[in-house]
Amino acid sequence: xxxxxxxxxxxxxxxxxxxxxxxxxxxxxxxxxxxxxxxxxxxxxxxxxxxxxxxxxxxxxxxxxxxxxxxxxxxxxxxxxxxxxxxxxxxxxxxxxxxxxxxxxxxxxxxxxxxxxxxxxxxxxxxxxxxxxxxxxxxxxxxxxxxxxxxxxxxxxxxxxxxxxxxxxxxxxxxxxxxxxxxxxxxxxxxxxxxxxxxxxxxxxxxxxxxxxxxxxxxxxxxxxxxxxxxxxxxxxxxxxxxxxxxxxxxxxxxxxxxxxxxxxxxxxxxxxxxxxxxxxxxxxxxxxxxxxxxxxxxxxxxxxxxxxxxxxxxxxxxxxxxxxxxxxxxxxxxxxxxxxxxxxxxxxxxxxxxxxxxxxxxxxxxxxxxxxxxxxxxxxxxxxxxxxxxxxxxxxxxxxxxxx
Numbered sequence: 564x565x566x567x568x569x570x571x572x573x574x575x576x577x578x579x580x581x582x583x584x585x586x587x588x589x590x591x592x593x594x595x596x597x598x599x600x601x602x603x604x605x606x607x608x609x610x611x612x613x614x615x616x617x618x619x620x621x622x623x624x625x626x627x628x629x630x631x632x633x634x635x636x637x638x639x640x641x642x643x644x645x646x647x648x649x650x651x652x653x654x655x656x657x658x659x660x661x662x663x664x665x666x667x668x669x670x671x672x673x674x675x676x677x678x679x680x681x682x683x684x685x686x687x688x689x690x691x692x693x694x695x696x697x698x699x700x701x702x703x704x705x706x707x708x709x710x711x712x713x714x715x716x717x718x719x720x721x722x723x724x725x726x727x728x729x730x731x732x733x734x735x736x737x738x739x740x741x742x743x744x745x746x747x748x749x750x751x752x753x754x755x756x757x758x759x760x761x762x763x764x765x766x767x768x769x770x771x772x773x774x775x776x777x778x779x780x781x782x783x784x785x786x787x788x789x790x791x792x793x794x795x796x797x798x799x800x801x802x803x804x805x806x807x808x809x810x811x812x813x814x815x816x817x818x819x820x821x822x823x824x825x826x827x828x829x830x831x832x833x834x835x836x837x838x839x840x841x842x843x844x845x846x847x848x849x850x851x852x853x854x855x856x857x858x859x860x861x862x863x864x865x866x867x868x869x870x871x872x873x874x875x876x877x878x879x880x881x882x883x884x885x886x887x888x889x890x891x892x893x894x895x896x897x898x899x900x901x902x903x904x905x906x907x908x909x910x911x912x913x914x915x916x917x918x919x920x921x922x923x924x925x926x927x928x929x930x931x932x933x934x935x936x937x938x939x940x941x942x943x944x945x946x947x948x949x950x951x952x953x954x955x956x957x958x959x960x961x962x963x964x965x966x967x968x
Contacts, residue, residue, distance in 0.1 A: 564651075564884075566696065566703075567661045567669050568685040569676065571622075574657035577680055578607030578617030615656070622654060625679050629672070636878040644883035651882065660688060664884075694762055702807035702839065707763045711796055714755050718793065725798025726791045730770040732951030739782035749781040752789060759796075763804050765835060766961045767792055768847040769948045772831070776849070801968045802961070807840045813879065814838075815872050815894040816938070819850070819864035820949035821857045828853050830860035833948030834868040836875060836892075841965025844871060847948040852917045859918060861898040865935075866921035868894055873932045891930070895938035897946075902935050 571577070585601045586608070588594065607614045623633065631641040631652060641652040650663040650672060659676075663669040676682050688696045693710040696703060715721040743749075753775050760768045770792050777785045813836055820831045829852075835845040846867070854860035872892045879889050896902060905926060910919050929935070940946060944963040947956060961967065 564662045564664055565666060565669060566688040566698075567663070567673070568688040568691060569659040569661065569673060570683040570685060571657040571659065572681040572683060574680075575607055575609050575611075575614040575618050578614055578621050580604055580607055580613075580617065582613070584611070619654075622680075625676075626652065629675055634878065634881045636874060636881060640878075640882075642881075642883050649884050651884070655692060658691060660691060692762070693758075697803075702805065704803040704805050705763050706801075706803040707759055708800055708803070711759060711800055714759070715793065715797055715800075718752055718755075720790075720793040720797060723794050723797060726794035727798070727954040728951065728957055729767045729792050729795040730773070730788065730951040731791060734784065734788055734951075736773060736777065736784060736788060739777065739780045739785070741782060743780045744782055744786060746779065746781060749786070749789065750778050752793075753778055756792060764796075764802065764966070765842050765845040765964055766799075766802075766947065766957060766966060767795065768845060769831070769833065769950065772847045772849065799968075802966050803968070804841045805965045805967060806838075809839065811839065813843070813872075813875055813889065813892050815868055815892055815933070816943055816945040817861075817865050817868035817894055817896050818940075818943050818945045818949050819854075819857075819860040821854060821860040830854045830863070831949045832860075832864040832867050833945040834864065834871060835945045835948065835964060836871065837944070837964060844875060845945075845948065845964075846871070858898065858900045858904070859914075861896065861901045862904075862918060862921055862925075865894070865896060865901060866924050869925050869928045869933050873928055876932055891932060891934050893936050894933050895936050895943060897938055897940040897943045899937055902937055905929065905935065 584604045586604060587601055588598075594600070607617045619639075623638075626641055627633065629643075631643045634640040634642065639654040641654070643650050648664045648668050650661065650668050652672070653660040653662070661669050661672055663672075673682075673684055677684070687698075690696070693707060695706045695709060697706065712721065753771065756767065756771050757775065760771050770788070774785060774789055774792070781789075815836045816834065818833045820833075822828060822830055830850045831847065832850050833847045835842050837843065848867075850860065850863050852863065854863055872894060876889050876892055905922070908926075910922055914922060941956075944960050946952065947960045952960075
């Protein structure tokens with residue numbers, strides 16, 4: 564499919580107001596003799612609380628009138644299917660991606676949108692939300708190399724020695740009881756890293772998940788760990804997500820790391836989903852309830868993974884270009900006990916109420932949305948999203964997720 568890009572100029576000014584709102588006359592445009600009067604708004608303005616909603620309502624109305632159908636599981640995703648061609652439109656505030664099987668159809672949509680709004684045609688997609696989109700013979704790549712380099716230069720890490728891994732497993736981080744060290748700068752750096760890991764760098768997700776817990780009061784050990792992440796990015800600056808045509812099925816991986824830190828009582832959940840040879844969704848987060856065993860922590864992680872799988876399946880099912888129906892998504896888990904437990908219909912009496920709810924949630928999705936498969940720990944792609952690993956294991960996991968130079 565061809566991927567083109569458009570930008571809406573002053574998007575929020577297109578929204579129609581439903582409320583009666585007044586504003587003071589702007590400085591420099593006050594009418595003589597009418598200084599005490601105010602202006603009644605007939606259009607939305609930047610800064611209004613309802614501006615984003617009114618803009619989306621206006622765009623939604625315009626694009627639906629052109630024959631597009633909104634996706635029920637992501638209201639900013641639209642599709643239009645005809646006998647000869649198919650087109651998908653993705654809206655992110657004022658940035659638009661148009662994916663089509665023919666250039667003629669894409670141009671028709673561009674002309675229609677340009678007649679409705681003040682638009683800027685950016686041609687074939689090259690840079691979207693800071694991500695560089697590159698077309699290759701076998702597919703596409705997504706890269707944040709430019710943004711990462713800019714961030715490294717901003718925080719003065721571009722000339723530092725690269726690190727082999729993003730997180731040192733021998734380091735034990737704990738809450739700082741003393742005074743914070745450069746808290747504002749630490750928060751800025753964590754925010755920049757969150758943007759990167761959520762876009763194209765799942766390999767640093769665990770490190771960022773751990774370090775973000777100490778944003779309010781960082782000490783020297785937190786800074787040392789943060790320094791390592793930046794130096795790791797310096798050494799892997801050219802990493803990209805490589806997407807190809809195959810395999811055209813979604814596959815998931817789930818894992819958990821039971822409490823190994825005496826200073827913490829909650830485990831870590833990790834999951835990743837791949838499609839077309841690379842990761843499309845991933846997460847590494849602290850579990851919200853206390854797990855009393857490895858099996859409990861795996862159950863909690865599997866519930867989070869299955870919930871994401873359900874949403875992904877529904878999202879893809881409502882995109883008309885799906886080659887075949889997405890019946891179920893296979894989720895790989897490295898804990899046989901959990902898989903065997905879920906084969907039974909009855910809840911284990913020793914489970915607390917929170918685990919019972921997660922057990923029932925997973926059971927309701929099994930067979931209908933997901934199936935569980937056993938995989939060895941060393942082949943589980945998501946293992947590095949729950950703990951610090953060696954350089955070799957991180958490389959293998961990264962390649963498995965389609966992340967490579």
